[in-house]
Amino acid sequence: MTHQDEAVSLEALIRATVPRYTSYPTAPHFSAEVGADSYGEFLDRAVDGPISLYVHIPFCHSICHYCGCTTKASRRYAPIEAYVEVLRSEIAMVAARIGRRTVSHIHWGGGTPNLLSAAAFEAIVGDFHRFFDIGPDTEHAIELDPRHLGEGRARLLASIGVNRASLGVQDFDPAVQVAIGRIQPAETVAAAVEQLRDAGISSLSFDLIYGLPEQSVSSIRRTIETAVALAPDRISLFGYAHVPWFRVNQKLIDTSKLPGSEQRLKLERTAHDSIATAGYIPIGIDHFAKPSDAMAVALSKRTLRRNFQGYTTDRAETLIGFGASSIGRTPAGYAQNVTDTSNWRERIVNGHFATERGRALTLEDRLRADVIEQILCFFDVDLSATAARHNTDPAVFANDLGKLAPLVHAGWVTVDDGRVAIVRHGAELARLVASTFDAYLGMGGRHSVAV
Ligand SMILES: C[S@@+](CC[C@H](N)C(=O)[O-])C[C@H]1O[C@@H](n2cnc3c(N)ncnc32)[C@H](O)[C@@H]1O
Numbered sequence: 333m334t335h336q337d338e339a340v341s342l343e344a345l346i347r348a349t350v351p352r353y354t355s356y357p358t359a360p361h362f363s364a365e366v367g368a369d370s371y372g373e374f375l376d377r378a379v380d381g382p383i384s385l386y387v388h389i390p391f392c393h394s395i396c397h398y399c400g401c402t403t404k405a406s407r408r409y410a411p412i413e414a415y416v417e418v419l420r421s422e423i424a425m426v427a428a429r430i431g432r433r434t435v436s437h438i439h440w441g442g443g444t445p446n447l448l449s450a451a452a453f454e455a456i457v458g459d460f461h462r463f464f465d466i467g468p469d470t471e472h473a474i475e476l477d478p479r480h481l482g483e484g485r486a487r488l489l490a491s492i493g494v495n496r497a498s499l500g501v502q503d504f505d506p507a508v509q510v511a512i513g514r515i516q517p518a519e520t521v522a523a524a525v526e527q528l529r530d531a532g533i534s535s536l537s538f539d540l541i542y543g544l545p546e547q548s549v550s551s552i553r554r555t556i557e558t559a560v561a562l563a564p565d566r567i568s569l570f571g572y573a574h575v576p577w578f579r580v581n582q583k584l585i586d587t588s589k590l591p592g593s594e595q596r597l598k599l600e601r602t603a604h605d606s607i608a609t610a611g612y613i614p615i616g617i618d619h620f621a622k623p624s625d626a627m628a629v630a631l632s633k634r635t636l637r638r639n640f641q642g643y644t645t646d647r648a649e650t651l652i653g654f655g656a657s658s659i660g661r662t663p664a665g666y667a668q669n670v671t672d673t674s675n676w677r678e679r680i681v682n683g684h685f686a687t688e689r690g691r692a693l694t695l696e697d698r699l700r701a702d703v704i705e706q707i708l709c710f711f712d713v714d715l716s717a718t719a720a721r722h723n724t725d726p727a728v729f730a731n732d733l734g735k736l737a738p739l740v741h742a743g744w745v746t747v748d749d750g751r752v753a754i755v756r757h758g759a760e761l762a763r764l765v766a767s768t769f770d771a772y773l774g775m776g777g778r779h780s781v782a783v
């Protein structure tokens with residue numbers, strides 16, 4: 333097979349739309365069978381080990397054209413203040429049910445959590461300290477929009493214990509920034525980096541996106557050069573997910589300016605190679621970390637995990653989601669809060685959990701979730717050892733292995749004595765290989781392309 337043939341057939345393969353597997357079963361397979369009562373039972377059964385806390389803040393100053401997150405624009409603070417009040421009631425309600433537990437990881441996501449006032453941050457973190465055990469080892473991370481930071485805010489975040497921040501950078505090219513409705517000069521990002529480092533928050537991560545309108549191989553190379561010059565500890569490189577049927581703001585993206593699938597693959601490879609050449613270790617399908625960073629260490633020790641926030645070093649089996657649309661995971665199953673903020677508020681103020689849908693996990697779900705997580709994290713999995721850990725016969729995978737035959741034939745995947753390994757094009761093929769172990773694939777849900 334020539335290099336060109338290979339590129340073309342690989343391109344055809346990864347044009348398949350497959351989930352990103354931040355959970356298994358994936359969110360389209362959650363159902364209304366899991367509501368507030370089931371969530372309470374899930375929490376009662378989540379008795380072992382530390383827990384993680386996720387706080388969703390679904391507010392932004394304005395909505396970027398490309399955004400796929402659950403958020404809305406709010407120029408006024410009153411709705412955010414009202415939201416925080418309800419959030420505090422939800423935290424108290426969950427804490428009363430789950431009891432005093434050690435917290436391994438706190439994550440603020442959104443939306444733009446840095447829009448919260450100092451009083452709101454202090455009140456919520458005060459609640460966390462009142463209800464849970466939070467110590468010096470607790471990782472405390474936040475997603476930040478660099479356009480709304482400033483020295484005072486950076487110091488405030490450090491004072492409440494934040495020790496890791498990820499900044500929404502996306503792309504530094506001015507033409508791309510116009511096309512995606514997010515004007516953010518490199519100086520703005522550089523200032524945010526300096527403010528965070530000066531405040532003592534030195535573990536920084538950048539979010540970048542490839543596949544955006546107006547992006548070219550040379551522009552994305554320049555974006556990576558500018559990004560690595562600021563020396564973040566981690567970089568996430570997401571493929572732009574264009575889902576206008578789901579996120580109407582994306583209708584503002586001029587689709588004639590979007591790269592085609594061949595160009596997308598070139599953009600991904602250029603960005604991937606430029607980041608790796610700058611000394612970062614590629615992690616899974618879309619992350620990079622400096623070799624000394626905890627995530628690179630977790631990869632080499634095979635302790636890396638994947639959850640709703642993507643790759644993580646957090647090993648807690650229970651993740652509690654607070655806020656509208658947040659998703660929690662317990663060993664017994666997943667639970668997602670209702671997305672609409674007024675609906676979420678009404679349920680909480682009436683003293684009920686706001687769970688709208690979710691999924692109780694069967695033994696087979698847990699086994700397949702383990703297999704899929706290993707493929708996404710390490711590009712390999714020992715099916716026999718994994719099945720043994722779940723007290724199952726690896727013969728359960730016989731059909732799935734058959735589906736891998738074309739990839740094995742192409743020399744990209746090996747299957748050897750129950751061990752599946754992606755030996756070429758790992759970042760590009762991992763979602764596809766993982767999907768062969770997804771018992772629900774094709775039973776609903778609409779996803780973005782693999783690269
Ligand atoms: C909640 S935002 C980050 C924080 C902050 N709101 C910001 O944008 O600066 C999380 C990240 O998701 C990524 N993202 C958002 N929409 C996306 C899309 N449609 N496709 C791929 N990545 C997307 C962006 O990289 C963004 O930084």
Ligand code: SF4
Binds near residue numbers: 392400401
């Ligand atoms: S990308 Fe970030 S700032 Fe832009 S709309 Fe989405 S959540 Fe808000």
